[in-house]
Amino acid sequence: MSGSTSVSIQLRLEEDWLEICDRTQLVPGRGLAALLPDGRQAALFLDREGRAYAIDNRDPFTGAAVLSRGLLGTEQGRPFVASPLLKQRFDLETGRCLDDDEVSVAVHPVRVA
Amino acid sequence: MPTPAQNPLPRPTLVLIGHGMVGQRFLEAAAAQGLTASHRVVVLCEEPRPAYDRVQLTSYFAGRTPDELSLTDRAFLDEHGIELYVGDAAESFDREARTVTARSGAVFPYDKLVLATGSYPFVPPVPGKDATGCFVYRTIEDLLAIEEYAKRRATTGAVVGGGLLGLEAAGALKGLGLATHVVEFAPRLMPVQVDEGGGAALLRTITGMGLTVHTGTGTQEIVTGEDGAVSGMKLSDGSEVATDLVVFSAGVRPRDQLARDHGLTVGERGGITVDEQCRTSDPDVYAIGECALAADGRVYGLVAPGYEMAQTAAADIAAQEASFTGADLSTKLKLLGVDVASFGDAHGAAEGCLDVVYTDSRSGTYKKLVMSPDGELLGGILVGDAEQYGVLRPLTGTVPPVPAEQLVLPAGAGAPVALGPEALPGSAVICNCHNVTKDAICACSSLPEVKKCTKAGTGCGSCLKVIGQLLPKSGDDGLCGCFGQTRQELYEIVRALRITSFRELLDGHGREGARGGEGCDECKPAVGSIIASLAPSIGAKGYVLDGEQAALQDTNDHFLANLQKNGSYSVVPRIPGGEITPEKLIVIGEVARDFGLYTKITGGQRIDLFGARVEQLPMIWTRLVDAGFESGHAYGKALRTVKSCVGQTWCRYGVQDSVRMAIDLELRYRGLRAPHKLKSAVSGCARECAEAQSKDFGVIATASGWNLYVGGNGGATPRHADLLAQDLGDAELVRLIDRFLMFYIRTADRLERTAAWLDRIDGGLDHVRDVVVHDSLGICDELESLMAAHVTHYRDEWAETLDDPERLARFVSFVNAPGVPDPTVGFVPERDQIKPDLPLLSIGPRPLEGATR
Numbered sequence A: 001m002s003g004s005t006s007v008s009i010q011l012r013l014e015e016d017w018l019e020i021c022d023r024t025q026l027v028p029g030r031g032l033a034a035l036l037p038d039g040r041q042a043a044l045f046l047d048r049e050g051r052a053y054a055i056d057n058r059d060p061f062t063g064a065a066v067l068s069r070g071l072l073g074t075e076q077g078r079p080f081v082a083s084p085l086l087k088q089r090f091d092l093e094t095g096r097c098l099d100d101d102e103v104s105v106a107v108h109p110v111r112v113a
Numbered sequence B: 001m002p003t004p005a006q007n008p009l010p011r012p013t014l015v016l017i018g019h020g021m022v023g024q025r026f027l028e029a030a031a032a033q034g035l036t037a038s039h040r041v042v043v044l045c046e047e048p049r050p051a052y053d054r055v056q057l058t059s060y061f062a063g064r065t066p067d068e069l070s071l072t073d074r075a076f077l078d079e080h081g082i083e084l085y086v087g088d089a090a091e092s093f094d095r096e097a098r099t100v101t102a103r104s105g106a107v108f109p110y111d112k113l114v115l116a117t118g119s120y121p122f123v124p125p126v127p128g129k130d131a132t133g134c135f136v137y138r139t140i141e142d143l144l145a146i147e148e149y150a151k152r153r154a155t156t157g158a159v160v161g162g163g164l165l166g167l168e169a170a171g172a173l174k175g176l177g178l179a180t181h182v183v184e185f186a187p188r189l190m191p192v193q194v195d196e197g198g199g200a201a202l203l204r205t206i207t208g209m210g211l212t213v214h215t216g217t218g219t220q221e222i223v224t225g226e227d228g229a230v231s232g233m234k235l236s237d238g239s240e241v242a243t244d245l246v247v248f249s250a251g252v253r254p255r256d257q258l259a260r261d262h263g264l265t266v267g268e269r270g271g272i273t274v275d276e277q278c279r280t281s282d283p284d285v286y287a288i289g290e291c292a293l294a295a296d297g298r299v300y301g302l303v304a305p306g307y308e309m310a311q312t313a314a315a316d317i318a319a320q321e322a323s324f325t326g327a328d329l330s331t332k333l334k335l336l337g338v339d340v341a342s343f344g345d346a347h348g349a350a351e352g353c354l355d356v357v358y359t360d361s362r363s364g365t366y367k368k369l370v371m372s373p374d375g376e377l378l379g380g381i382l383v384g385d386a387e388q389y390g391v392l393r394p395l396t397g398t399v400p401p402v403p404a405e406q407l408v409l410p411a412g413a414g415a416p417v418a419l420g421p422e423a424l425p426g427s428a429v430i431c432n433c434h435n436v437t438k439d440a441i442c443a444c445s446s447l448p449e450v451k452k453c454t455k456a457g458t459g460c461g462s463c464l465k466v467i468g469q470l471l472p473k474s475g476d477d478g479l480c481g482c483f484g485q486t487r488q489e490l491y492e493i494v495r496a497l498r499i500t501s502f503r504e505l506l507d508g509h510g511r512e513g514a515r516g517g518e519g520c521d522e523c524k525p526a527v528g529s530i531i532a533s534l535a536p537s538i539g540a541k542g543y544v545l546d547g548e549q550a551a552l553q554d555t556n557d558h559f560l561a562n563l564q565k566n567g568s569y570s571v572v573p574r575i576p577g578g579e580i581t582p583e584k585l586i587v588i589g590e591v592a593r594d595f596g597l598y599t600k601i602t603g604g605q606r607i608d609l610f611g612a613r614v615e616q617l618p619m620i621w622t623r624l625v626d627a628g629f630e631s632g633h634a635y636g637k638a639l640r641t642v643k644s645c646v647g648q649t650w651c652r653y654g655v656q657d658s659v660r661m662a663i664d665l666e667l668r669y670r671g672l673r674a675p676h677k678l679k680s681a682v683s684g685c686a687r688e689c690a691e692a693q694s695k696d697f698g699v700i701a702t703a704s705g706w707n708l709y710v711g712g713n714g715g716a717t718p719r720h721a722d723l724l725a726q727d728l729g730d731a732e733l734v735r736l737i738d739r740f741l742m743f744y745i746r747t748a749d750r751l752e753r754t755a756a757w758l759d760r761i762d763g764g765l766d767h768v769r770d771v772v773v774h775d776s777l778g779i780c781d782e783l784e785s786l787m788a789a790h791v792t793h794y795r796d797e798w799a800e801t802l803d804d805p806e807r808l809a810r811f812v813s814f815v816n817a818p819g820v821p822d823p824t825v826g827f828v829p830e831r832d833q834i835k836p837d838l839p840l841l842s843i844g845p846r847p848l849e850g851a852t853r
């Protein structure tokens, strides 16, 4: 795990890793939104073990860019976020919606470095 | 992954023309029958995108994206080796040479050819029909064009055709913010599905929604302005309607031209003639879906019969036995806010049939059942209240277990029967779209499983309610998947062991598989609330944004504001008892004006300011706190308002000072976290102008003091409060409320209001009175001291937040661009204020200006 030196959360966009924020800015169990250079938004999360996740921030059920404001949870050992609007849950590793097989959101490669 | 064809013999080729809903279902059936393994399968798809859910087309306006409407994915096509040519239509075919030529010039040999070309919208040949601003409503491209045009240059829209689709289109136009007209040639709306009585009820509801309806009149001419764009419409009754946009929805016609051109038999009124196996007059050519004229002489404009035809054709090609002999025409309108359903022999065409009709024109309700002379249910029409559709439709063709008149009477009238889905036979078809029986649904144990295994509920969705009623209730009363305990048990654990951390509780007391995990969105806020309401006595910090607590709260508690549908927030300052000075009222007005917020008086005697972006919240609250306002906790499971009537001070009937008491109570219990929200009211006399008997705790003045009522509720399941104690002095009243609230907080389930709690707990009201008034459990001292601790430790959450730069840092839209507001949060004007820009939401984030992609 991290020492006292600063550790950042980075997203991979095409080839490059983009530094988003300092790891300490993320509270485990909660998310933050990041604005990507092309105008899209990513939702970043940290779980209690310090693992980072990133998915598209847009809630496909309502269209609003709010997934970063949902609560994290674990379902059968897998991390998910529940949309704060209508509470549908999305697997943080695959982007699949746990409550509707036909819906999913994009996942971004992310690292803590 | 499929192995590439190693078969030395060339495989026979199956060509499908048209990749619509039925075409896609045909491919699924073909794959299931093994045809994709034995054949090369080629699909020509005219539209620029693969098959999508046309039935749910209108949900695009409710935010579903084109991608979400898709019915297929790359994986399915790849797995079955299907060659799909998107954006390439079939131009012609040669039945001698057995080839199909595509518009791109490609030529495909075929052994079997399947036509699934669907229909096209019929546009009546009126002058001006091709003008700029005229549209049809059939494809995603149509919708995108309508939306674009409406946004750019229309404020009024008109739909030609008041049938099922026309009303859907009208609903969509209205949703786009247009003043909307519907013109129907027949004397009533939805003439195919409903009869005269039903049409009248429907008309009332539709006009009530703000649409203008013109029935019994046709469209004679589309009037255009100087720029050649639509400016109005002349109707056959001589009147004229000004409109910027016209959507034709005057019925559909089968797309049978290709078949006609190549000598296949077509019906007199259109449709490719097929036999019971869906073969056309050429046995190697099949036609399915809306383009086909079925063996029973009908062209079906609904998806369910098309799906059956798809299964039949696939089975026949695979040399399996199958036939399509006809289908049911039941429909339920999906238009938001109007309940309309018709099923079976809705118009009573059968000989000797009888009607049972119930109408209530005040509420716009009309229900008709068509019965055979021997009591069999043949069909029906439901308008205004289609509750029973899910149960009645599957009963069609049987003698219902109760007399017909009881089926149409509203609940509460006569001798009502709760005819539930348990009354249905196992073979009853519950999901009409996918032809799924009750037995098939009962074989599953959850809704996701039902959807996955049977597809039931994934079409129009009108069967979902009944499906829900058929699925088993689980016997586990644990809080959620993470905790086997009830909320009350967790409260006791937290209190006794003085646990101040969610992780500690989860790892020590959670279910086996959940320990070490994150918890879930149900237990986190519930435990957060338990810890918050016990905070002073277990040594936890009360401030809800601190430390690990921060990750437990719903977004509303996290941002101390209420999340709205477009990602913006609303702000509700506390206005104790509803009393406010003119100065404070002016401050609210100024803040709303300066930040451009939509302003509304709430049902709780205070003011809600909507449309604040996250980064504006601290600035707004700085001004409000400076003016002496505090958080109103509209976001929390906490005390909301204590409403008051004006009471003795002014009112000629008042017997106590209800305003003062309401203010005292609101200030005492503000910030108190509970299993659900808490509401209260104080009335100055028995006339009860503050509606105290609909509150969690309500107080009504008497000549000698106060009466305390508990367990009232408005909302979806209203309940009148019960009288707990009478003629109380001020101090006594407060003491009883302290005890009552703390006892409730201690023993209620997650999201259980006092009304439900009172009805659930053993012994009910009498037990609560024993505990709270007579102290039968000897816990009243403790309950009172818990409340005393709450009252002393209360601090305004917003004032605390503004004082702490670290907490304030959360209020940004983007962690990596703190100054940038979220570009997807947009607004459009309405009635001199703002409202969320919904088209912006449905289309999704737009790239920022100057972005490279």
Ligand code: SRM
Binding pocket: B562, B563, B564, B570, B571, B572, B600, B601, B602, B603, B604, B605, B606, B607, B608, B634, B640, B641, B677, B679, B694, B695, B712, B713, B714, B715, B716, B717, B753
């Ligand atoms: C703003 C307001 C409507 C209005 O414009 O008047 C409102 C708005 C909401 N109500 Fe309400 N209710 C409002 C008065 C009421 C009332 C009337 C009253 O309090 O006198 C009732 C019926 C009384 C009652 O609760 O018993 C009411 C019964 C509900 C219910 C149903 C509760 C129930 O027990 O059945 C919900 C849903 C829930 O809480 O689960 C609800 C939920 C909501 C939510 C929180 C829905 C949500 O989660 O987004 C709305 C968000 C408020 C916001 O974003 O600011 N609202 N709601 C009213 C705010 C009052 C206030 O000043 O705080």
Ligand SMILES: Cc1cc2nc3c(=O)[nH]c(=O)nc-3n(C[C@H](O)[C@H](O)[C@H](O)COP(=O)(O)OP(=O)(O)OC[C@H]3O[C@@H](n4cnc5c(N)ncnc54)[C@H](O)[C@@H]3O)c2cc1C
Binding pocket: B017, B018, B019, B020, B021, B022, B023, B044, B045, B046, B047, B054, B055, B056, B057, B058, B088, B089, B090, B091, B116, B117, B118, B119, B137, B138, B139, B165, B168, B255, B258, B288, B289, B290, B291, B300, B301, B302, B303, B304, B306, B332, B334, B460
């Ligand atoms: C707004 C709306 C709401 C509806 N609501 C309901 C409802 O609630 N319940 C219900 O049961 N039904 C409903 N329907 C009807 C339902 O969508 C149709 O019954 C269903 O789509 C028919 O499927 P299909 O495959 O036969 O035709 P389609 O889905 O229309 O597919 C035909 C496809 O073939 C393509 N095609 C045509 N000619 C060629 C060619 N030469 N080469 C290549 N491709 C070609 C077309 O472009 C089209 O994509 C609704 C329809 C609309 C428009």
Ligand code: SF4
Binding pocket: B645, B646, B647, B648, B651, B652, B653, B654, B655, B658, B683, B684, B685, B686, B687, B688, B689, B690
């Ligand atoms: S409840 Fe009684 S005191 Fe209060 S306003 Fe009504 S009549 Fe007057």
Ligand code: FES
Binding pocket: B430, B431, B432, B433, B434, B456, B457, B458, B459, B460, B461, B462, B463, B464
């Ligand atoms: S009846 Fe349409 S989805 Fe089930």
